[in-house]
Amino acid sequence: xxxxxxxxxxxxxxxxxxxxxxxxxxxxxxxxxxxxxxxxxxxxxxxxxxxxxxxxxxxxxxxxxxxxxxxxxxxxxxxxxxxxxxxxxxxxxxxxxxxxxxxxxxxxxxxxxxxxxxxxxxxxxxxxxxxxxxxxxxxxxxxxxxxxxxxxxxxxxxxxxxxxxxxxxxxxxxxxxxxxxxxxxxxxxxxxxxxxxxxxxxxxxxxxxxxxxxxxxxxxxxxxxxxxxxxxxxxxxxxxxxxxxxxxxxxxxxxxxxxxxxxxxxxxxxxxxxxxxxxxxxxxxxxxxxxxxxxxxxxxxxxxxxxxxxxxxxxxxxxxxxxxxxxxxxxxxxxxxxxxxxxxxxxxxxxxxxxxxxxxxxxxxxxxxxxxxxxxxxxxxxxxxxxxxxxxxxxxxxxxxxxxxxxxxxxxxxxxxxxxxxxxxxxxxxxxxxxxxxxxxxxxxxxxxxxxxxxxxxxxxxxxxxxxxxxxxxxxxxxxxxxxxxxxxxxxxxxxxxxxxxxxxxxxxxxxxxxxxxxxxxxxxxxxxxxxxxxxxxxxxxxxxxxxxxxxxxxxxxx
Numbered sequence: 001x002x003x004x005x006x007x008x009x010x011x012x013x014x015x016x017x018x019x020x021x022x023x024x025x026x027x028x029x030x031x032x033x034x035x036x037x038x039x040x041x042x043x044x045x046x047x048x049x050x051x052x053x054x055x056x057x058x059x060x061x062x063x064x065x066x067x068x069x070x071x072x073x074x075x076x077x078x079x080x081x082x083x084x085x086x087x088x089x090x091x092x093x094x095x096x097x098x099x100x101x102x103x104x105x106x107x108x109x110x111x112x113x114x115x116x117x118x119x120x121x122x123x124x125x126x127x128x129x130x131x132x133x134x135x136x137x138x139x140x141x142x143x144x145x146x147x148x149x150x151x152x153x154x155x156x157x158x159x160x161x162x163x164x165x166x167x168x169x170x171x172x173x174x175x176x177x178x179x180x181x182x183x184x185x186x187x188x189x190x191x192x193x194x195x196x197x198x199x200x201x202x203x204x205x206x207x208x209x210x211x212x213x214x215x216x217x218x219x220x221x222x223x224x225x226x227x228x229x230x231x232x233x234x235x236x237x238x239x240x241x242x243x244x245x246x247x248x249x250x251x252x253x254x255x256x257x258x259x260x261x262x263x264x265x266x267x268x269x270x271x272x273x274x275x276x277x278x279x280x281x282x283x284x285x286x287x288x289x290x291x292x293x294x295x296x297x298x299x300x301x302x303x304x305x306x307x308x309x310x311x312x313x314x315x316x317x318x319x320x321x322x323x324x325x326x327x328x329x330x331x332x333x334x335x336x337x338x339x340x341x342x343x344x345x346x347x348x349x350x351x352x353x354x355x356x357x358x359x360x361x362x363x364x365x366x367x368x369x370x371x372x373x374x375x376x377x378x379x380x381x382x383x384x385x386x387x388x389x390x391x392x393x394x395x396x397x398x399x400x401x402x403x404x405x406x407x408x409x410x411x412x413x414x415x416x417x418x419x420x421x422x423x424x425x426x427x428x429x430x431x432x433x434x435x436x437x438x439x440x441x442x443x444x445x446x447x448x449x450x451x452x453x454x455x456x457x458x459x460x461x462x463x464x465x466x467x468x469x470x471x472x473x474x475x476x477x478x479x480x481x482x483x484x485x486x487x488x489x490x491x492x493x494x495x496x497x498x499x500x501x502x503x504x505x506x507x508x509x510x511x512x513x514x515x516x517x518x519x520x521x522x523x524x525x526x527x528x529x530x531x532x533x534x535x536x537x538x539x540x541x542x543x544x545x546x547x548x549x550x551x552x553x554x555x556x557x558x559x
Contacts, residue, residue: 002106002148003072004078004150005150006076007038007106007152010037010038010078011231015225016221016229016231018221019036019037019078019232019234020034020038020233020234020238021042021044023045023048023049023242024049025067025070025071025074028075028079029075029275030275031238032076036077038231039079040080040235042236043059043082043083044082045235045238046067047059048239049242051063056116058116061083061095064083065099065100068103072103072105078107079106080105080107081100081105084111084115085110085114085116085130086110086142088115093110093138093142094141094144096110097142101148106150107154108154109154109156109185109210110138110154110156111156111158111185112157112158113130113158114129129159132171135172135179136175136179139179143180154184154185156187157169157185159172159186160188160190161187161189166195166198170186173199173203174204183207183208184207185233187212188216189215193213193216196211196216197227201228208230210230210232210233211229211232211233212233213234249265249266252265296343296386296387297344297384298341298388299383299384299388299389299391300332300344300345300392301347301390302317302318302329302348302349302355302394303347303364304376305349308547309545309546309547313350316351316354317349317354317355318544319332319393319394321544323550323557324554324557328394328544332393333360335399338399339406342359344359345362346361346362347363348362349364349366349367361380361383372510372514373517373518374495374513374517375515381492384488386485387483388482390480390483390518391480396542396544396553397540400540401537404535404537408482410487412481412490412491412531412532413481413532413533414438414535415477415478415480415481415535415537416474417475417538417540418444419475419538419539434466436465436466436476436479437464437468437470437476438461438468438473438477439461439472439474440461440462441460443474459536460531460532460533460534461522461526461533464477465509465519465523466519475534475536477519478537481518481522491521494528498524507520508520508523
């Protein structure tokens with residue numbers, strides 16, 4: 001339904017419509033939320049807010065139109081555009097009508113001031129009105145130009161403002177109605193409503209009357225409605241309220257210097273988010289954006305100290321080991337950035353001052369010597385607000401593995417290397433120290449293809465840890481996992497409850513929660529009934545946990 005049709009329908013209902021002046025889309029939405037019937041796109045308010053200049057035809061039609069379009073898109077109630085003199089002669093008025101129709105405006109109001117106009121209430125300004133016939137020509141041109149049948153043209157006379165008297169004002173109003181105006185606005189600067197009330201009694205009532213009670217501001221809507229007004233426009237109160245509120249708030253902050261000093265007179269950020277539609281945007285993101293299209297935070301635990309890597313790490317942590325010109329951490333950050341993941345948090349511990357890559361948020365685990373990787377990960381708990389990736393700080397991986405993980409829609413997804421089973425079946429020793437082993441709920445087939453065309457249950461992880469029976473192991477967790485917003489919340493809750501439940505006992509394979517591995521928490525999630533999914537891969541990664549693995553990384557990585 002076009003905005004104009006809404007306005008026509010509203011005018012058929014009993015009572016006067018209460019319309020309020022807006023200076024932008026935000027003020028328009030607040031007007032709608034306050035329960036008013038429509039929005040007046042005020043030339044006075046838009047001139048002040050857009051350019052901070054007088055209401056004197058300094059704003060162009062295009063500048064005004066852009067604001068009107070924004071307002072119409074922001075609200076579902078009718079918008080009436082204050083179009084001054086129509087921005088020129090009758091031909092300009094025709095263009096004005098068509099522009100406003102396309103912008104979703106319900107009606108325009110054009111006045112019989114000469115161009116350039118001056119605000120009706122500016123003191124000491126010379127007043128001139130165009131001849132009645134000329135303004136009637138503008139009205140006829142506007143009605144001839146309209147393509148939306150319900151579009152309305154409100155004719156405004158400034159005869160009372162110019163001091164030409166009630167008789168001239170009534171004469172002009174009747175002529176404008178006869179020329180085809182859909183409503184008439186007789187403007188007044190009297191401090192009481194009596195002047196207009198007298199005119200309204202003499203009015204033929206062939207079209208509705210519009211009133212703007214800016215100066216006679218103690219008159220109630222009921223009084224104006226009983227006198228015959230059908231549309232009441234509160235033209236500029238919001239912009240004036242905004243000026244006062246901003247001035248007082250700025251003075252307070254300037255004198256106090258604390259931004260929080262103004263907290264009792266400003267709305268909260270969540271209130272702003274609600275008004276501008278952030279909750280709806282979040283719903284739409286979840287409903288329509290592909291997995292990986294939303295904001296993702298990566299958490300990289302890199303706090304630990306591995307004695308077996310000395311002297312390589314004598315002056316730096318393991319994640320800063322250089323492999324052909326790039327450190328392990330730089331490689332991980334580059335891979336994440338390539339996947340458009342820019343929100344990255346690193347947990348530091350051993351030789352923490354050495355880790356100083358730009359554009360990364362840092363958290364420190366100063367207890368790294370007597371805590372486990374799970375404790376380190378939760379040092380960055382403030383980052384766990386939405387979809388979250390946990391990425392061990394000592395692995396090197398093909399970017400295709402990260403891309404595959406990002407495609408997962410599971411609440412809990414862990415990258416599992418199925419090549420581990422082949423390696424062990426051929427009699428090979430573990431590829432590195434203390435691998436995190438995984439048992440799937442339904443073992444995958446033995447063929448290479450079957451591992452990557454797995455059924456739904458074949459993805460579900462049943463057990464995870466370093467001490468599983470080897471004949472029950474199907475793969476190895478590589479140190480890369482992703483949690484949905486729901487999964488991240490469940491992980492946080494599980495960690496908190498585990499701290500209480502296991503405070504005097506071991507936690508799965510660890511002596512305590514504080515010394516636990518990440519996989520201990522994953523197993524606890526499984527035991528609580530959460531489904532943990534495997535994202536299967538076949539090689540394409542390596543861990544650097546010993547001098548031999550460091551040598552192997554140098555040998556295998558090409559650049």
